[in-house]
Amino acid sequence: MEIKKAICTAAILMAAVCLQAQNKCAGINLSVWKGISTQSLDSTQTSYVNLGFLSTINRLNGIGINVLGGVTRKEMNGMQISGLANIVGGSMQGLQLSGISNISGNNLAGLSASGLVNITGNGAKGVIISGLTSIGGDNTTGIMMSGFMNVTGETASGLQLSGLANITREDLSGMMASGLLNVTGKNMNGIQIAGIANITANSLNGMQIGLCNYATQVHGVQLGLINYYQKTIKGFQLGLVNMNPETKVQMLIYGGNTTLGNIGVRFKNKLFYTILGLGTYNLNLNDKISASASYRAGLSLPVTPKLSISGDLGYEHIETFKNKNEVISKRLYALQTRINVEYQITEKLGVFATGGYGWTRYYNKSHNFDKKTIVEVGLILF
Template sequence: MKLNTIMISMFLSGCLLAGTTPFYAQVRNNKGLKKGVNLAVNITNKKKEPPRTYVNLGLISNYPCLNGVGLNVISSITHYHSQGFQVAGITNVTGLNATGFQFSGIANVTGKNTKGIAIAGLMNVNGNSMSGLGISALGNVAGLNENGISISGLINIAGRNSSGVNIAGLANITRRTQEGLIIGGLMNVAGETMNGIQLTSLLNVAGTKNNGVQLAGLGNIAVENRGLQLGIANYGEQNKGLQAGIANVSSQTSKGLQLGIVNISQDSAAHQIGCVNINPMTRVQMIVSSGNLNKINVAVRFKNRHTYTELGGGAFYLNTDYKLSASAFYRGGVYCSLLPRLELSADAGFYHIETLDNKHEGLPARLYALQPRINLEYRMGRKIGIFASGGYSWTRQYGHSRMFDHKATFEAGIVLF
């Protein structure tokens, strides 16, 4: 905190000694900055309008234009244009445009455009656009466009568009369009359209369209996704591209593909591949069943037009020598109607089994089972049905190829809702 206070004080002191502040860089009617203290040796051509300074060496400089080299201990203020090599211990301030190389201990401030290389200990600030390379410890700010490479320890901000490579320790924020490679430590935000690659550890946002690639450790958000969203959670009001993650959500049109554990869409024509797929046509049902292996089971079934998935748990019966074990299972299958109330289906299930007290009898603590089945289901009414299943089960220990058990299975139960 003390170090930050000292640096800010030095910055403000340099501005005051120079007879201006960075806020004057917002030039009115192209008249440049106000005249101020000049403690420097200059080689200047006064015949031109405005006068041109070719060599500038001093403590504090305040002059119309730089066309050459400027070296100052505290600050360098050019009222109009700066072209060439400009170095200051605290600040470089240019009223209109800066072209070439700028280096300052704290800040480079340009009223309109910067073209070239700008390196600052804290910030680079441009009233209009930055084209080239901008490097700062805290942030790079452009009132309109950032074009080229912007690297900052915290944040890069563009008031209109950004293109090229933007790298920030905290966030990259663009009011309209982002193009190119955008890397943010925590967040990337495009107010309207994203046409490149957004890469971050936390969150990517495209306010209107994502036409490129959004890669996030946590989540991606776009009003309309036309490209790729890859993260733990992905959201797009309209998904016309690919969403891949643990959870994918599309609240309106979904003409693209959702690939994940849980896929949710408000479009009944959505293309979904996952463990749980939910759309307006999905029927959510509860199943209670029992069988020779699965003694007591409760499951939730997500039934779509021709496919279904099940998540459930219950008691798993190994054989007469052991006590009941606990299981959690997942099933996926397909079905077709034989008669108005009779359906035929086939599915395959994976069971994770915790042997509980049986592990004290020499059993492995955890097993898994694979079970394919064929099922017949009869609908007794709109919200109730019964079913019977037959199949086979292979039970193994994790990490071992040896078969623990295998046998035929049968199961029956009721379907609610």
């Protein structure tokens, strides 16, 4: 009895599969390997259901599921799922899922997700997700997410997220975020966020956030440790070092009642400047050495071609070394404000005098260790 049921079931399935309709085998393709399938491969054939190990079909309007891979020579409209790879020679509309790679020769509209690589030959609209790399040929609109890198051939709009780098050959409108690097070949309209560097070859219209930021023209904000623009800026830079081609890099040698001897580097723009300094700190207790590292940011205004007045706010980290005792902590910090008057003797030599006030505080306590007036004099080189 069971044998008869099995024979009847097999006969019904064979009849359904081999039924001649508008498409051979009623648009159902069962494939073991290339050339070993229920549908012949010709230019008029359309498959609505494709099941197999490794399939090659002409066109898919429906669903295709393959253990190894599925190849569609023309368009795919629907769903394609493979253990290794999906390849579409024309355009893809719908869903692609694979363990290793998805490839669309022309346009993609929908969702494409793979374990390693997604490649779109022309445009893409939708969501592209890969474990390693996503590559868009020309125009990409939507979301690209990859564990390693996203690359778009020309323009892109939307969101790009990657573990290492995002690279767009021309313009991007939207947001780029990566663990290491973002690069836009021409214009960036939106936000770049990177763990190391953001680069916009032409115009930035928006914001860059990273350790290092570069743009030829800035219409917005650069926020990072080192910010650089090549030509013009309409906005501002906020960082430890803010530079452009006209930035003067000068050495400062100075000392005073709070700092016995210091050396610093000043990055001076037309109005604003920042100073990074190293030196000693005077605790006024004994002759043992304490060291400090400081950062200052301020505004400079010219009075005459050689005389200028500036003011800045500063932070100073202090290592007390052998001065540490029950009163003095191993580390202290100081908040300082200064007014400076400087005179340029020659093109590469100047002098300055400083007056200000500082508060030296504990890191682990909510009160001051000391507070005093600051008096300093020094030289400006280069």
